[in-house]
Structure formats: C-alpha cells, structure tokens
Amino acid sequence: MFNSRHTLRSRLATLRSSFWPVPAACAAGAVLLAIGLSVLELQVGLPGGNVLPSGLAGARSLLSSIITAMISFTALVFSITVVALQLASSQYSPRVLRTFLQDRVTQVALGTFLATALFSMVVLAALPDRSSARLPELSLAVAMILVLMSSGLFLYYLHHVTSIMRVSHIVAAIGAQTRRSIDEHVPRTGAVETPERLPPPVRVITALEPGLVDNIDLGRLARLARTHGCAFSVLPAPGDFVVAGQSLVAVHAIDAVPPSVPEARVRAAVTVAVERNAGQDVGFGFRQLADIAERALSPGVNDTTTAVRAIQEAHDLLRRLAGRPQRAWLVRDDDGTLRAHATPQTFDSFLAVAIDDVRRAGRDQPRVTRLLDAVLADLRTVALPEHLPDVLRRLQG
Structure with a gap:
C-alpha cells in the first residue's frame, strides 16, 4: 500500500530486515548450481571420478529420499518458527516479532533446507533416461554434502531457537539494534545548531x-x-x-x-x-x-x-x-x-x-x-x- 512512495534507502532497509531475501537467495543459488553442474557433467563431460558409484535406480532413490527429508525439515522449521512468534507475541510484545524475523540463523536454516531440496529436484530431473548413460556423480556428491550441512544446521537451529526465545536474548537484541540506530542518527559531539527562522x-x-x-x-x-x-x-x-x-x-x-x-x-x-x-x-x-x-x-x-x-x-x-x-x-x-x-x-x-x-x-x-x-x-x-x-x-x- 505504501511501497510506491518508499525511497531507495528505505526500500533497502526494509529488504535487509525482511525474512524472505536470504531463503530466496539460497533457493535461487541452488537451482543455478544444479543446472550448471548438470550441464557440465552431462553435456561437457566433466570427470566425476566415481565419487558416488551407483546405478540410475539408486541415484533416483537417493535424490527422492533427500527431497522428501528436506521438505519435512522445512515444514518443521517453519512450524517451530511460527510457534516461537506466537509465544513471543503473547508473552513479551507484538512489536518484538521483527526481532525473530530478522534472525539470520532461522533464515539461513530455512534457506539451506530449501536449497537442498531444490538442488536435488533439478538433479533428479536432469538424470538420463538410459541406465547405461553416465550419471552426474559430482552433482550427487554435492547433494550429499548439502544434506550433511542441513543436518548439522538443523541441530544448531534447535539450540538457537530455544536461546533466542529467552527474554534476556530478546532484550539484548533490541538494545543492540537501538544502539546501531543511535550511532547512525544521533551524533556524539557537535554544537547545537539552531536553524534560522524560515x-x-x-x-x-x-x-x-x-x-x-x-x-x-x-x-x-x-x-x-x-x-x-x-x-x-x-x-x-x-x-x-x-x-x-x-x-x-x-x-x-x-x-x-x-x-x-x-x-x-x-x-x-x-x-x-x-x-x-x-x-x-x-x-x-x-x-x-x-x-x-x-x-x-x-x-x-x-x-x-x-x-x-x-x-x-x-x-x-x-x-x-x-x-x-x-x-x-x-x-x-x-x-x-x-x-x-x-x-x-x-x-x-x-x-x-x-x-x-x-x-x-x-x-x-x-x-x-x-x-x-x-x-x-x-x-x-x-x-x-x-x-x-x-x-x-x-x-x-
């Protein structure tokens, strides 16, 4: 409703404080990476070195399992985040919700899970139809690395979300954000200048x-x-x-x-x-x-x-x-x-x-x-x- 009159600076500030840019960037990067690796391996013939030797059926099963698991992870993270927002709104103040939405760990966790699922989807779609054809082994290895990263990040996310819901962390986050605003918009020194009467x-x-x-x-x-x-x-x-x-x-x-x-x-x-x-x-x-x-x-x-x-x-x-x-x-x-x-x-x-x-x-x-x-x-x-x-x-x- 008000976006048509936002200045460039305020739009950038809104973008930095929004929840969606980090997950969206992770998802877009995963799709581009999957397309690039698939093209290099299947079209250019990039050597994979038998990183994950497996048949076509095994590759399809692996990627399907990764996609299913990552979608479940994403739904769980989203559910936990919503519960945290509800608790913070009812227990502290509705105005602290932005502190949770700006949390980078939550954004990166959701973005990593989305990236892993989308990467696996693109690689699955790029698999050859013939069992005798060469498999994108490097892409499969990257998918496994993303799964390992997602698993570790999920464990850290569970620890992190229980920490940021504590009142001391919420109050400290508000204080840190306000201190940045003070340093940027309230000068430390300088004579008080009274503007001339217009x-x-x-x-x-x-x-x-x-x-x-x-x-x-x-x-x-x-x-x-x-x-x-x-x-x-x-x-x-x-x-x-x-x-x-x-x-x-x-x-x-x-x-x-x-x-x-x-x-x-x-x-x-x-x-x-x-x-x-x-x-x-x-x-x-x-x-x-x-x-x-x-x-x-x-x-x-x-x-x-x-x-x-x-x-x-x-x-x-x-x-x-x-x-x-x-x-x-x-x-x-x-x-x-x-x-x-x-x-x-x-x-x-x-x-x-x-x-x-x-x-x-x-x-x-x-x-x-x-x-x-x-x-x-x-x-x-x-x-x-x-x-x-x-x-x-x-x-x-």
Missing part, C-alpha cells in the same frame, strides 16, 4: 494515507528545494503517526517567486509505513523495552525480574543519549542556505516511554521504583545541560 510557509503538503513516519530523506528534499528555489520543513518526527490529510511537509519560499513543487515527489521523501521500524526511529527500541516491562508487571504475569532486565537495557541506551546533543536535522547549500529541516525525537520523549510509562505500571513494585530512581540519579551525572531539566523534573516528581 519565512512563513506558502504551502503545506499533507499526507494521503494514515501511517507511521518511518524514514525522512532530507537529501532528496534538499535537491528538490534547490531545483524549485524553496526550503522544506518536515513537520512530524520519525515514529509519529499521521492521519490522511494531516500536515506533512511545509514549503517555504526562498526566492521572490512562490515555489511550485511536485507534491508527489515531496511525499516520496517521507516514507509512511504501517508499523514502526528501527533506523531513524530511535524511540522504537524504547517502546519495545517498555512494552516488555509493562507486560511483565501486569497482574496476569507479575514477573518483576523481566521488567528489571528491560529497564537495565533502557538505562544503557538513555545513558548514551544523555551525553549527546539534541540537534535538528539540517541540509544546507554551500553558501549556508537552509534547504531541508526536520526535528528528530527528543530526549524527553525517550524518558517519557522508558521511565514514566514503566513507573506507572510498576508503582507497587519497590524493586522497579528503586531501579528507576537509580537510573535517573545516574543520568543526572552524565546528562548534558540541555537534557538535565528533563531528568531533574522526574527525580523531583
């Missing part, structure tokens, strides 16, 4: 569909602004929800003539998605951790230790952000003319999710309230002056 907007471009702001391509907006002699201000921050018809981008006239800009191209620079994703939306990590803590503190679960673990991970993230300046996202021309402007999420908004929401849910749990007070006390020692009032207000309240 002239009143001559036009406001609205959202066509409801959704969450996923990615803002300021470089693209800046190029459009230079072409049309104007400046753009993105009004919502990443992670904000916009409704159809809500103001999305303000257009400011820089030249004397009011600009005429193509609305579709401006909207394409602000990706609106159906769900929040890590990246520019640093607050998504705090939302996931707060969800885990709040659910753990609910009367139906009453798992204070899990809530404490989520707060500890949020503490590390807040401590990193407390020492980094709050800067607007700006793109200027070489002469200093401001062309594109956006406001990222604030440190206060992170505290509101990680501290305020969890404190409200755990107000009857002394371990939680003491830990939250200790987190704020620690943040006070490292927070920059611009962040300190937000911390002190919560300590005093």
Whole structure:
C-alpha cells in the first residue's frame, strides 16, 4: 500500500530486515548450481571420478529420499518458527516479532533446507533416461554434502531457537539494534545548531494515507528545494503517526517567486509505513523495552525480574543519549542556505516511554521504583545541560 512512495534507502532497509531475501537467495543459488553442474557433467563431460558409484535406480532413490527429508525439515522449521512468534507475541510484545524475523540463523536454516531440496529436484530431473548413460556423480556428491550441512544446521537451529526465545536474548537484541540506530542518527559531539527562522510557509503538503513516519530523506528534499528555489520543513518526527490529510511537509519560499513543487515527489521523501521500524526511529527500541516491562508487571504475569532486565537495557541506551546533543536535522547549500529541516525525537520523549510509562505500571513494585530512581540519579551525572531539566523534573516528581 505504501511501497510506491518508499525511497531507495528505505526500500533497502526494509529488504535487509525482511525474512524472505536470504531463503530466496539460497533457493535461487541452488537451482543455478544444479543446472550448471548438470550441464557440465552431462553435456561437457566433466570427470566425476566415481565419487558416488551407483546405478540410475539408486541415484533416483537417493535424490527422492533427500527431497522428501528436506521438505519435512522445512515444514518443521517453519512450524517451530511460527510457534516461537506466537509465544513471543503473547508473552513479551507484538512489536518484538521483527526481532525473530530478522534472525539470520532461522533464515539461513530455512534457506539451506530449501536449497537442498531444490538442488536435488533439478538433479533428479536432469538424470538420463538410459541406465547405461553416465550419471552426474559430482552433482550427487554435492547433494550429499548439502544434506550433511542441513543436518548439522538443523541441530544448531534447535539450540538457537530455544536461546533466542529467552527474554534476556530478546532484550539484548533490541538494545543492540537501538544502539546501531543511535550511532547512525544521533551524533556524539557537535554544537547545537539552531536553524534560522524560515519565512512563513506558502504551502503545506499533507499526507494521503494514515501511517507511521518511518524514514525522512532530507537529501532528496534538499535537491528538490534547490531545483524549485524553496526550503522544506518536515513537520512530524520519525515514529509519529499521521492521519490522511494531516500536515506533512511545509514549503517555504526562498526566492521572490512562490515555489511550485511536485507534491508527489515531496511525499516520496517521507516514507509512511504501517508499523514502526528501527533506523531513524530511535524511540522504537524504547517502546519495545517498555512494552516488555509493562507486560511483565501486569497482574496476569507479575514477573518483576523481566521488567528489571528491560529497564537495565533502557538505562544503557538513555545513558548514551544523555551525553549527546539534541540537534535538528539540517541540509544546507554551500553558501549556508537552509534547504531541508526536520526535528528528530527528543530526549524527553525517550524518558517519557522508558521511565514514566514503566513507573506507572510498576508503582507497587519497590524493586522497579528503586531501579528507576537509580537510573535517573545516574543520568543526572552524565546528562548534558540541555537534557538535565528533563531528568531533574522526574527525580523531583
């Protein structure tokens, strides 16, 4: 629904975080490898060296058994993955499902099983009709190697999936993902730059569909602004929800003539998605951790230790952000003319999710309230002056 307006960068990020590319690449590679080996052995006459001496009937039986086993393996892995997703959704938060879908071990396991089955299917189809004809022995050997790899990977997958379902691994994965977003989108140092006051907007471009702001391509907006002699201000921050018809981008006239800009191209620079994703939306990590803590503190679960673990991970993230300046996202021309402007999420908004929401849910749990007070006390020692009032207000309240 929203893909038509995704920028190239957001599409690549979505592709990297999707579940299907790795299995699809494994499957496609297996088919190409099987075709290539079959052509080399049966058409070119590549020497096989009697790697797997067997008759035509034995080769067909071997490949049929491999295909059946790999299909069963694939169905089992898919079933276990679905069960893991259901448990994670019900026990922790629906927003942690993406962590499981992005797990490379699961993707590689499923891709390897598919690759083995498809490779064997292609080799089986390439077998000669006459029993006296030469068999693709090298292809049969590769099929056996893939079976051995699949068996070992299946054992490791069983161990891995039981590990990643533990709450400590889930919380650590969310923290690692959020730290990458912080390092990429929140600078460590630098003076706080206040953009000059732009002239009143001559036009406001609205959202066509409801959704969450996923990615803002300021470089693209800046190029459009230079072409049309104007400046753009993105009004919502990443992670904000916009409704159809809500103001999305303000257009400011820089030249004397009011600009005429193509609305579709401006909207394409602000990706609106159906769900929040890590990246520019640093607050998504705090939302996931707060969800885990709040659910753990609910009367139906009453798992204070899990809530404490989520707060500890949020503490590390807040401590990193407390020492980094709050800067607007700006793109200027070489002469200093401001062309594109956006406001990222604030440190206060992170505290509101990680501290305020969890404190409200755990107000009857002394371990939680003491830990939250200790987190704020620690943040006070490292927070920059611009962040300190937000911390002190919560300590005093």
